[in-house]
Amino acid sequence: MNILRHNVTRLNLVLILLVVTVSVCSLFIGHLNEFSFALPTDAKLREIVIYEIRLPRLLLALLIGAALGLSGAVLQGLLRNPLAEPGIIGVSGGAALGAVIVMYFNIVGAGSILLPVGGIIGATISMTLLYFLAGKGGHLSKLIFAGIAINALTAALIALALNLAPSPYALSDILFWLMGSVSSRSMHHVLIMAPFVVVGTVLLSFSAKGLNALTLGEKGAASLGVNVAGLKFNVIVGAGIAVGASVSIAGSIGFVGLIVPHLLRRFVQFKPGALLWPSALAGSALLVIADIIIRVVPTNAELKLGVVTALFGAPFFIYLILSHKHVEY
Numbered sequence: 638m639n640i641l642r643h644n645v646t647r648l649n650l651v652l653i654l655l656v657v658t659v660s661v662c663s664l665f666i667g668h669l670n671e672f673s674f675a676l677p678t679d680a681k682l683r684e685i686v687i688y689e690i691r692l693p694r695l696l697l698a699l700l701i702g703a704a705l706g707l708s709g710a711v712l713q714g715l716l717r718n719p720l721a722e723p724g725i726i727g728v729s730g731g732a733a734l735g736a737v738i739v740m741y742f743n744i745v746g747a748g749s750i751l752l753p754v755g756g757i758i759g760a761t762i763s764m765t766l767l768y769f770l771a772g773k774g775g776h777l778s779k780l781i782f783a784g785i786a787i788n789a790l791t792a793a794l795i796a797l798a799l800n801l802a803p804s805p806y807a808l809s810d811i812l813f814w815l816m817g818s819v820s821s822r823s824m825h826h827v828l829i830m831a832p833f834v835v836v837g838t839v840l841l842s843f844s845a846k847g848l849n850a851l852t853l854g855e856k857g858a859a860s861l862g863v864n865v866a867g868l869k870f871n872v873i874v875g876a877g878i879a880v881g882a883s884v885s886i887a888g889s890i891g892f893v894g895l896i897v898p899h900l901l902r903r904f905v906q907f908k909p910g911a912l913l914w915p916s917a918l919a920g921s922a923l924l925v926i927a928d929i930i931i932r933v934v935p936t937n938a939e940l941k942l943g944v945v946t947a948l949f950g951a952p953f954f955i956y957l958i959l960s961h962k963h964v965e966y
Contacts, residue, residue, distance in 0.1 A: 645911050648904050652918035659925045663695045666929055696827045697819040698928045699921040700834045701887050704879040706920020707913055709894020711841045714848035714909030715872045718780050723880045724891030727763045727787025732884035734791040735759020737811060741798045753833050756885030761877030763787050817888035817943020830886045837879025840871050845910035890943045892950020893920050
């Protein structure tokens with residue numbers, strides 16, 4: 638146990654250093670085709686670039702990456718299936734649907750706080766539906782089929798909303814938002830999203846001991862004094878809040894919660910509970926790095942963050958399925 642604790646502490650320190658390094662790089666790197674690739678020499682303009690453009694973008698990437706990485710690790714522990722991930726199993730799709738409904742009916746006009754609320758409600762409903770469809774420790778195919786069904790339903794309802802969009806401008810806005818991005822966001826968006834992400838991650842962090850015990854099965858965990866019903870409630874609500882708030886502000890950004898736990902699991906001796914905070918830190922670093930890649934790739938139009946994560950994540954997901962090397966809890 639002391640060896641595990643030492644390894645986890647060392648891993649967390651390395652990841653914190655990585656997060657700090659990429660964060661500093663994010664503040665000093667702009668688009669290749671913009672005058673602000675390097676910071677302007679004018680002090681006032683430099684302040685605007687850092688505090689009004691790059692800092693909100695960085696903070697959103699850090700928060701969303703942590704929420705997605707942590708949620709992926711927790712969902713894999715709860716379902717005891719290493720291919721569980723918010724985007725794959727429909728949680729992000731439910732969040733997107735909830736946010737689209739708020740935008741479509743212009744409910745957000747009554748108060749911007751309602752946008753993440755819509756995403757949270759959608760994500761929580763999808764998470765609950767998934768648990769009852771796939772169940773705990775469900776077979777890989779059962780989990781994937783349940784995720785496909787939820788994703789298909791949410792995608793169909795989103796497509797219906799787009800099809801009935803009152804104007805082409807509304808259609809364009811929703812489409813671009815769905816691709817996932819942290820650009821063109823302000824500190825106002827950070828302040829809206831941050832409280833929800835913090836609450837969601839705190840709820841998820843309470844599940845660490847329970848997830849370790851759950852590797853023995855629900856009866857085994859209960860015999861060790863774990864409140865299994867309370868554990869499920871914390872994970873469903875925590876993941877719903879964290880993922881729902883993230884998707885509602887930045888759109889759908891997938892595969893972070895799949896890639897990160899797989900890369901780190903061996904360093905924590907395959908303990909689900911020990912994987913949580915390293916996954917949150919690595920998720921933050923991964924999303925910031927992906928956002929930096931977007932800026933340095935010379936393109937006429939900026940790539941969307943969700944597109945970049947999908948380009949890396951989808952082949953990784955296929956590899957895990959075909960290789961049969963994924964770890965069973």
